[in-house]
Amino acid sequence: MLGTKLPSPQAPKSPRFAIIVAGGTGTRMGADRPKQFLELQGEPVLLHTLRRFAAPALSVQRLVLVLPADQLEVWQELHARYAPELRHEVVTGGATRWASVRQGLLHLGAQTEGLVAVHDGVRPLTPLSVIENTYAAAEQHGAAIAAVPPKDSVRGLSATGSYALDRSRLRLVQTPQCFELGLLRRAYQMPELPTFTDDASVVEDLHPIQLVQGDYGNIKITTPDDLLLAEALLRRG
Ligand SMILES: Nc1ccn([C@@H]2O[C@H](COP(=O)(O)OP(=O)(O)OP(=O)(O)O)[C@@H](O)[C@H]2O)c(=O)n1
Numbered sequence: 001m002l003g004t005k006l007p008s009p010q011a012p013k014s015p016r017f018a019i020i021v022a023g024g025t026g027t028r029m030g031a032d033r034p035k036q037f038l039e040l041q042g043e044p045v046l047l048h049t050l051r052r053f054a055a056p057a058l059s060v061q062r063l064v065l066v067l068p069a070d071q072l073e074v075w076q077e078l079h080a081r082y083a084p085e086l087r088h089e090v091v092t093g094g095a096t097r098w099a100s101v102r103q104g105l106l107h108l109g110a111q112t113e114g115l116v117a118v119h120d121g122v123r124p125l126t127p128l129s130v131i132e133n134t135y136a137a138a139e140q141h142g143a144a145i146a147a148v149p150p151k152d153s154v155r156g157l158s159a160t161g162s163y164a165l166d167r168s169r170l171r172l173v174q175t176p177q178c179f180e181l182g183l184l185r186r187a188y189q190m191p192e193l194p195t196f197t198d199d200a201s202v203v204e205d206l207h208p209i210q211l212v213q214g215d216y217g218n219i220k221i222t223t224p225d226d227l228l229l230a231e232a233l234l235r236r237g
């Protein structure tokens with residue numbers, strides 16, 4: 001899956017950066033450590049994710065990794081053991097995903113122009129083609145995110161029960177989410193709201209969001225079942 005063929009062999013026009021957010025604790029996984037450090041085919045989940053963004057074909061110039069403050073030493077040891085050659089910059093995260101993205105953006109302080117991808121450290125199976133297409137769409141439209149149509153029927157909840165929703169008008173949102181750097185900076189200068197569940201929800205009052213075809217295999221490792229599924233998808237190749 002890592003080697004998925006990329007559509008454009010040309011060098012990107014704008015410099016590309018990536019913020020990989022891995023500052024969470026993984027409460028829903030209920031493991032003995034944050035889920036980004038659990039093993040997937042013999043390597044930490046997070047390493048699979050980083051390797052994808054470090055792929056030369058994507059031309060990402062700076063890879064910023066956001067980690068929980070109390071896990072910096074753990075990561076230092078894992079990095080040295082599994083992938084000492086992998087170049088990246090580590091920053092400490094915050095109490096929420098929003099706060100962690102903000103820390104990553106602050107770290108990119110000196111950069112004025114370019115495109116930045118924000119990606120969950122716990123999405124280790126993202127095809128390179130999805131990453132490339134999302135950067136390319138952000139280059140054209142300013143803001144682009146990966147998403148897929150729901151496969152199940154969907155219902156909304158009401159005071160008295162529930163009602164059918166038209167799933168053809170819905171999309172399930174994934175990462176990466178790519179933006180012009182200046183736009184994402186402006187969006188993250190506003191105060192945090194409880195409705196912010198991803199970066200698109202932070203940006204959308206400032207700029208329209210372009211949807212890019214995601215991938216059903218681009219799962220977020222959230223509960224133990226997801227880890228089993230990720231193992232199976234990686235075995236399939
Ligand atoms: N304070 C936080 C919270 C989340 N994240 C990151 O945001 C991504 C998506 O979040 P989620 O899957 O909810 O991770 P956790 O917050 O770790 O999980 P949980 O909600 O089960 O505790 C993950 O890569 C997670 O590490 C982060 O960087 N900083």
Ligand SMILES: C[C@](O)(CO)[C@H](O)COP(=O)(O)O
Nearest residue numbers: 097120173174175197198220
């Ligand atoms: C950003 C995200 O992965 C898009 O689907 C998702 O919103 C993260 O949600 P979580 O509540 O942090 O799991």
